[in-house]
Every structure is written in C-alpha cells, then in structure tokens.
Amino acid sequence: MAIKNQIKIYLQSLSENVAIARVTAAAFAAQIDFTLNEIEEIKVAVSEAVTNVIIHGYEEQQGQIQVIMNLYENKLEYIIADNGKGIADIALARQPSYSSDPERMGLGFAFMESFMDELDVSSEVNKGTTVRMAKKILSSAAH
DSSP states (O other), X not given: OOOSEEEEEEEESOTTHHHXXXXXXXXXXXXXXXXXXXHHHHHHHHHHHHHHIIIIISTTSOOEEEEEEEEOSSEEEEEEEEOSSOOSOXXXXXXXXXXXXXXXXXXXXXXXXXHSSEEEEEEETTTEEEEEEEEEOOTTTOO
C-alpha cells in the first residue's frame, strides 16, 4: 500500500510536547473529511500515546519520541515510538484501569482502542515501545 503523505517528527519527552503532537495529529487528519468528533478522537489517542511515553516509557527522564503520521488510500496511521524502558506485559498494560503508576487512571490504551480502528503495541523491555494506531477512511472522505 503506497503512502500518499507522511510526516515524521521527533519530540523530547517533555509534557509540553504533548500539545505539539496533538495539534500536528489534528492538522494531518484535517486533509481527510473527518468529522470534528473523529479529529478530536485522533487527538486524544495520540496524546495518550505520547503521554504514556513520557510518564511510563521514560519515567519523566529525557528521551526522544518519534511520531510518524502516514496517509494511505484507506486509512490514516499514527506511529509513536520510543527507546524507553518498554512494557513487560502488553496484555496486562492494555487492561482498562491498569497502570504501573498508582496515581494514574490507566485508561490510555482503552482510549486509544476505542477511538481508533486499529491498535498494535510492540515492546521490548529496556529497548522501547512502538504504538501503531489507524483510523479508517471511508472512500467518500478522502480528498
């Protein structure tokens, strides 16, 4: 499947960069005739993924976050990758209300899963995590 458009950005793992990822994700999604609600869902999913990297992947330490946005004929894909501590048990981490930080609600993956059409998580302990999410494009929505 050929990529029609792509953006790659690298962000430092700083909480203020969550807003940059959100706005960029929304701007990228705006090339499709998504509803405002669908764009809001994309923004939430991307910001949850980036926030997870900052809080859990790098545990508030310095690190780099790669955000790749791909437009295909039939879907919009967002890939958020880090070189942080990784996730030992992805199935457990994806459970609603589970969090490795007792101060957190543990709904990040639940939001990503409910707001996007596809969610794939791959991780290796002490090597990092990659979250790939996609939103399907109805043929009438593509420009």
